[in-house]
Amino acid sequence: MSIDLSGRVAVITGAGGGLGREHALLLASRGAKVLVNDLGGATDGTGGSLSAAQKVVDEIKAAGGDAIANGGSVTDYAQVEEMVALAVDTWGRVDILVNNAGILRDRTFAKMDLADFRMVVDVHLMGAVNCTKAVWDIMRAQNYGRIVMTTSSSGLYGNFGQSNYGAAKMALVGLMQTLGLEGEKNNVRVNCLAPTAATRMLEGLLPQEKLDALHPRAVSPAVLALVAEEAPNRKIFCAGAGSFEQANITLTPGLYVGTAADAAEQLLANQDALANRDGEFIPANGFVQSHLELTNAGLIEKSAEEAL
Template sequence: MTINFKDKVAIVTGAGGGLGRAYALELAKRGAKVVVNDLGGSRDGTGHSDAALKVVEEIKAAGGEAMSNGGSVTEYEQMVEMVAKAKEAWGGVHILINNAGILRDKSFTKMEMADWKLVVDVHLNGSANCTKAVWDLMREQNYGRILMTASSTGLYGNFGQTNYGAAKLGLAGFTKSLYLEGAKYNVKCNTLAPIAATRMTEDILPPAAFAMFDPVNVVPAALFLVSEDAPANVIMGAGAGFFHTANVTMTQGALLEGDDLSPEGVAANFAKISDRTGEIVPQSGGEQSMQAMKLLQAKAG
């Protein structure tokens, strides 16, 4: 079945170029009315440009509907105003792709705390601002699709990106609780970890790989994750035609008692504690406590 977004209104942040532009163009092509948000700054978050207007022109030239927005995701009131304008023009907001981001890469020893705070503010707090601005509206509509942009750095680490990694894994954690709160209102939340050749990665990916990792090859994952029949609470990686899911797992663990209930006991039993045989993928934090109770009951029984 063809996935389409007819009668849907989508907001894409950081949509003046790269991944965001690719998402906005394809959403519009498939029938969505799109708010193209972009502050228009450079990769490190400074400066302004008319990038969003140019993407809107592209969408309109192709027969689609779009409006530009130059608000900063770090300013909550600007995001509230953006959502209000979309609702006034088109009646609601059904899709939010939190894509805006900047880089301030340095090893932690050389990083200024201002660089830490700004990256976390744009990626993590910015996504929270946008999500909060649409949240009650999506609940009232009984429909919403929200996509966070994480990263392999957040999931697995990367030298020189402590600030970026912390923010990106924070977004995955944000999604995991948000999906639980949105479930009964048909608000589905997912996380995407793209592998793409954009200005954010132009000096990370080798030139030969740049064409292979065109942002358009991430679009299928993003649009699936904000579609009507999307799953929820998924972390998906995508790039160059490669797609995978990532999971936060929990081992079966071990119940320690007596002399083993000590730092030395943890050391002695670490292999058993960390044995990945039969590990599970919890769907909520409560499953950690449930596993502890399960082992306690097995011992008592």
């Protein structure tokens, strides 16, 4: 099977360099028409220039592809609407959205200014919300859409000094889970990518040998898979150095301790049983947790499927 994106229109944010650039080049090489969005700012979000996005557009056109540049900020919904309108006016539709734009303002939580916390959340979370909202009705109306949210291991597992970044990145997983459910009937599939790549954000943090192995282009095949017609829905793909994994939010079978006065003490005393992963599963939606808890409490009988 060869993934062919001919006739598809992709909007990729933060695509003036690093991961976004590689995503744009790969999708264009597979036939997609690409709107390359990039504010052109520094890694902390300051400044701005269209030159980075235009350079990628020029690369795509030089290779025989079709692309246009946009320098709008994902934090400004009016600018996002203009960006999407540009794609629609140029090519008539939007099939793919890759929410890649992001910034870093790392500090320990004790030293972090709340303005820096809000800014990172605004760019990563609300930026993705703005872009997704702007294409959502278009994709639903045409009964086709592929959306990729860029999450991070910092959100999935935590990272020292990145409380703002981690909070925003994990929020994108929750957004993906719900939008994947809401878009399913209209063939709009929403997934997450957790990349590890040597971008401007990692400069100075790793030795050069490891940075070379973590080239951004080694991540982009995961994006191509997630925007293909055969893409899955509500998955978290992880990628780096040519290695690919899937992260899952699972639920253990748990245990019932009731609501007696010593329930908390019982919970602490039985932490190993609570954490026992035998029979662990991935819930289909949020209601599964309450169903499991009522089952453990003996208020709902296990179905034959659950008993297996």
